[in-house]
Amino acid sequence: MSDKVGIGIVGAGSIGIRGALNHLVLPDVQPKAYAAAVCDPVPGRAHAAAERYGVLRWYERYEDLLADPAVDAVTLCSPIGLHYEQGIKAIEAGKHVHFNKTMCLTVAEADHLIELAARKGVNLVASPGVMLHPHAQRMRRLVLEGRLGRLVWAAAGATISTYHLEEPVRQGEDVLSNIDPSWYFRRPDGGPLWDVTVYSMHYLTGIVGPARRVAAFSGLVVPEREFRGRRIACDMDDNTLMLLDFGGSFFALGYGTPAGSVTRGFEPTIFGTAGSLVGCCFNGEDLRLPGDHAPHVTPEHAALGESHVFEDLMQLVDWVRDGTPSVASAEHARHVVDIFESAYRSAVSGRTEELRTSFEPLELDDLRY
Ligand SMILES: NC(=O)c1ccc[n+]([C@@H]2O[C@H](COP(=O)([O-])OP(=O)(O)OC[C@H]3O[C@@H](n4cnc5c(N)ncnc54)[C@H](O)[C@@H]3O)[C@@H](O)[C@H]2O)c1
Known part of the structure; x- marks a missing residue:
């Protein structure tokens, strides 16, 4: 992995756009992280998001995003009911995971995610990092x-x-x-x-x-x-x-x-x-x-809205880069x-x-x- 964390945006819906892509293109992010790929099963949506935000690769299938070696970490911007299964697949693929709220729907799912991440040596950050x-x-x-x-x-x-x-x-x-x-x-x-x-x-x-x-x-x-x-x-x-x-x-x-x-x-x-x-x-x-302000929320990020989602994602970026675990x-x-x-x-x-x-x-x- 290079010093810059390649982020895979999973779901180019409301929060994939407003909480992830909008923020990841700002200059202060670039030394640390960048949007490496985006996926969404709705035909044309990931492609359109990639074009608008200058993301190099786009996929309709989540599995293809996970197979992309430029993706070091994923931010799950899909509906909540998909987070558990997508989290497990990401961890198995060796990717770090940021979960948008809520992380999953049952304690059994959460136990499995936490246990598997520890075994695979990847980091999990879960929103909301209030x-x-x-x-x-x-x-x-x-x-x-x-x-x-x-x-x-x-x-x-x-x-x-x-x-x-x-x-x-x-x-x-x-x-x-x-x-x-x-x-x-x-x-x-x-x-x-x-x-x-x-x-x-x-x-x-x-x-x-x-x-x-x-x-x-x-x-x-x-x-x-x-x-x-x-x-x-x-x-x-x-x-x-x-x-x-x-x-x-x-x-x-x-x-x-x-x-x-x-x-x-x-x-x-x-x-x-x-x-x-x-x-x-x-x-x-x-x-x-x-x-x-939260640690990474500069006035430019605050002005964009949904900066708390960006903050949580940057918590994961810091954890990957310098080993600092997150409060979230x-x-x-x-x-x-x-x-x-x-x-x-x-x-x-x-x-x-x-x-x-x-x-x-x-x-x-x-x-x-
Ligand atoms: N909308 C908000 O105001 C808001 C704010 C903060 C956090 N969140 C959280 O963000 C997450 C997404 O919410 P949203 O409002 O953006 O939902 P949304 O419905 O606007 O967008 C979800 C996107 O995921 C895509 N998707 C569906 N199945 C998928 C799959 N298998 N793989 C990849 N993508 C898939 C959909 O096509 C859609 O584009 C949720 O966890 C939600 O709680 C939402």
Whole structure:
């Protein structure tokens, strides 16, 4: 491998374009990484993306991208339900992997990915790397320093309704702008938990540490959606409320819904006996400071949007080049997968589910802010 990491972009849809290709062409990336190849099964889409972004090679078949020796690492920008199988194939081909959220759909899948990557000596970075944000690390510091007192209760969740139906990259006529979002509403990988609550749950567990048990109710409120005059029959739950037990009588409400919110942004609300975190504020004071940015997000990247996806991809690039593991770890992602998989199981069984996984949250010495 040369000093520059060759990236294979898997899926030239919304995030393949907006989170990967848009960013990888900027000059500051070039000494470290470049877009080596792109693949997408929709006829003409990978070719069109390659032409627009100057990518040397394009493929319709994923296997052909994996066989390309210029590809050192892949960023999986495909629908979530494909990530496990594509991750396993990439690892077997000796490629490092960046997973867009969510990494996979079950703990068994996550275990297999983590175990195989360790055996093959490749690195895994899993989005969303929310704990890379300076304000998130300040929140973790406040908890570790006891500034909230004893933790009492928290709420963490997100709401999504028509967002993916309205993304501009899905409204055009050409192959790079007519991308179908139907999968966001269908089993097995649709619904708000895998899509957006994943951010909130990474924040919450990243700030307070792993959870122990979950109980949930889940159902479908909007069974039919419309996309550009076409009907989408929705079969994935779009309304899930969870109760989480962190131990020590500290409990949290988790949610993924099609309407309404009790938190601010994707950040959680956390109440302690001595203080509270609400959105980005501690006792009313904003924890975001002027000039704050994730390590690789220059103003040029910030202006492009979806810079958090680019940041996570660059975490993998750094890990490959200089051996620095990322905070956006597969183990953290597995714990969040465990919470959602267990919540859906609880909603069917009516029982509280014990979580099987854990991860090492950041310690004071790990915090950069
Ligand atoms: N859209 C967003 O706002 C957003 C933001 C952050 C992260 N993400 C994540 O990015 C990933 C992709 O989401 P998206 O919104 O870009 O989806 P999308 O539907 O817009 O694009 C997915 C692309 O993958 C292609 N694809 C389908 N099967 C494939 C295969 N076997 N191999 C390679 N490509 C294949 C599709 O043709 C399509 O072009 C998901 O993990 C999602 O959670 C999306």
